[in-house]
Amino acid sequence: MKQNGTDQNPVLRDPDVRLMLRAKAGDETAFTQLVTTYQVRLVGLLTHLLQNQEAAEDLAQEVFLRIYRARHGYEPTARFSTWMFRIANNLACNQRRDTGRRRETVLNVNDSGPLGPRPGERLLADKSGMMPTRQAAQNEICAVVQAALASLNENQRVAVLLHKFEEMSYADIAATLDMTPVAVKSLLSRARDNLREKLEPYVKQGVLGSIATE
Amino acid sequence: MGKIIRLSAEQRENLIAYLDGELEEPGAQEVEQVLAESVVARHEIDMLSRTWDLLNVLPGVKVSDEFSRKTLSSIRAAEQPKTRIGGDALSRNLRRGFVLAAWAALVAAFGFVGYQGLHSWVPNEASQLFEEYDVIANLDDYQEIGDIEFLRTLKEKHTLAEHHEPSDK
Structure with missing residues (x-):
């Protein structure tokens, strides 16, 4: 029986993975949609990690920039959110290490x-x-x-x-x-x-x- | 009344995994059995649930409507200079290449013209010797004759030519 791509790779069932693949193919609107979908959740997570919303927004932009730059080499191996939060966590860890201090959040x-x-x-x-x-x-x-x-x-x-x-x-x-x-x-x-x-x-x-x- | 039994670390982990719906069936049954038998376990799971629910009060963040626009434009801005710099560098290198090639061609042309000019216009000792070879070869005869008028007379009578002819052969 012939298997389609989704059967071969269950990650492709994730609609956001499919959006990322469209972005990889040059579809700018797909990337815009990803930003719109995840911006609040990403900034929310980073705000709690960094305890500073302004820094979280800056880092969220950096996360989206990293994703955009990585689009040509993107291979779906996990859900999009998993991949994105991994990038976010790594950047947040780096930032915390660089600043070496916690800042108060309002x-x-x-x-x-x-x-x-x-x-x-x-x-x-x-x-x-x-x-x-x-x-x-x-x-x-x-x-x-x-x-x-x-x-x-x-x-x-x-x-x-x-x-x-x-x-x-x-x-x-x-x-x-x-x-x-x-x-x-x-x-x-x-x-x-x-x-x-x-x-x-x-x-x-x-x-x-x-x-x-x- | 349930037994008061302290939970082991593994049982506590399983209890939380059970709450999270992450425990496989045999483990889940075991936890349910512990919960049925242990007051401590029931208290534990109650407190864990309630403290977990308290996280719902965490304040959220609002992201302005401008955020996505700013994000996308900053991404474009970060990408564009790279492309423009790349294009500029390419055209700059091409221009530099053309200028260098033009200079090289000009230098080569001047070199060629100079070389030719040197050979054409500047007297060359070797070519002068070659051109005056006949005179030089017969210089002894001419000096022996000594008188220019007598030489002219001999030339008019072709005597010199006849005289030199056998020696050319």
């Missing part, structure tokens, strides 16, 4: 989800008619969760963000971080233990828990 709690609008996300900011006390409590939770996330090491943080907000499987996270899925399982286990350790006191306070799950 995040607007009224913005949408951490990595941009996603199906099923719950946005506290969308809740209307919040009382000032509730708003203050929400700001406190945000600060606490951000601090808990920031306390994780780089790989743990990336794995958590990719798993939580990109809904990536262990296998895809492994491909992004150049690890084995078994190592990712341990990594996420340690990350979630660390998060639990930091956040448990707040979870046990019913008010904070009720806000977070509203």
